[in-house]
Amino acid sequence: MPEIKIMPSILAADMGNLSGAALDSERAGADGLHIDVMDGHFVPNLSMGAGVVEALSRVTDIHMSVHLMITRPDRYADQFIKAGADTLLIHIESPCDVPGTLERIRDSGIRAGITLNPDTSITSIDKLLEANAVDEVLLMTVHPGFGGQDFINKVLSKMEDLRRLAPDLDISVDGGINIETAAQSAAHGANIFMAGSSLFSSPDMSSEIRKMRTAAAEAFRGCAA
Ligand code: DX5
Numbered sequence: 001m002p003e004i005k006i007m008p009s010i011l012a013a014d015m016g017n018l019s020g021a022a023l024d025s026e027r028a029g030a031d032g033l034h035i036d037v038m039d040g041h042f043v044p045n046l047s048m049g050a051g052v053v054e055a056l057s058r059v060t061d062i063h064m065s066v067h068l069m070i071t072r073p074d075r076y077a078d079q080f081i082k083a084g085a086d087t088l089l090i091h092i093e094s095p096c097d098v099p100g101t102l103e104r105i106r107d108s109g110i111r112a113g114i115t116l117n118p119d120t121s122i123t124s125i126d127k128l129l130e131a132n133a134v135d136e137v138l139l140m141t142v143h144p145g146f147g148g149q150d151f152i153n154k155v156l157s158k159m160e161d162l163r164r165l166a167p168d169l170d171i172s173v174d175g176g177i178n179i180e181t182a183a184q185s186a187a188h189g190a191n192i193f194m195a196g197s198s199l200f201s202s203p204d205m206s207s208e209i210r211k212m213r214t215a216a217a218e219a220f221r222g223c224a225a
Pocket residue numbers: 009010011012034036067142143144145146147148149174175176177194195196197198
């Protein structure tokens with residue numbers, strides 16, 4: 001059965017102290033760090049690059065899940081692999097050789113994930129699923145580009161359809177995730193939760209992660225039953 005994992009998204013952390021945010025997340029019991037890379041082209045915002053991933057890999061051993069919201073992930077994947085990413089998530093909407101890039105990521109020995117925007121149908125990844133070409137599918141629950149947005153409810157039915165198609169797959173969600181929306185998503189089949197604002201604005205991240213994990217695990221069991 002897919003494992004429940006909680007990953008703080010450092011886009012919501014203090015940008016002046018990212019290593020502190022990584023260490024706090026590790027101490028708070030997070031299963032990984034979610035690192036958002038934006039190019040100001042694929043999404044209307046800029047964030048961080050491979051240098052940040054490399055710097056964080058020197059201060060922590062926590063799993064680093066890197067989300068590439070960029071037009072040409074094929075051109076940059078190698079940089080992030082070299083920088084220490086453990087999972088590299090690219091978008092199906094990126095206008096490049098997506099299957100080839102996923103293959104290259106996997107061949108390098110790290111996990112490869114495909115991400116879908118809220119309006120993108122799961123039929124767009126039929127072939128990738130058939131070919132068993134991804135380790136994770138990330139369903140965006142906001143339009144990518146900014147933290148602090150509201151969870152889009154209509155993505156819940158997509159989680160359910162995908163879980164039905166792929167019972168053992170890691171299905172992650174990203175955007176507007178808090179204890180309540182994590183539980184809702186888990187009830188519809190998601191098992192990995194990327195959460196920025198809700199975790200970094202909490203006065204006690206470790207208790208927030210614990211509560212999120214318990215709520216999601218309970219709801220996920222209900223969905224599997
Ligand atoms: C959105 C990013 C998310 C974002 C989530 O484009 O991909 O990872 O950091 O932030 P919250 O949890 O605040 O919605």
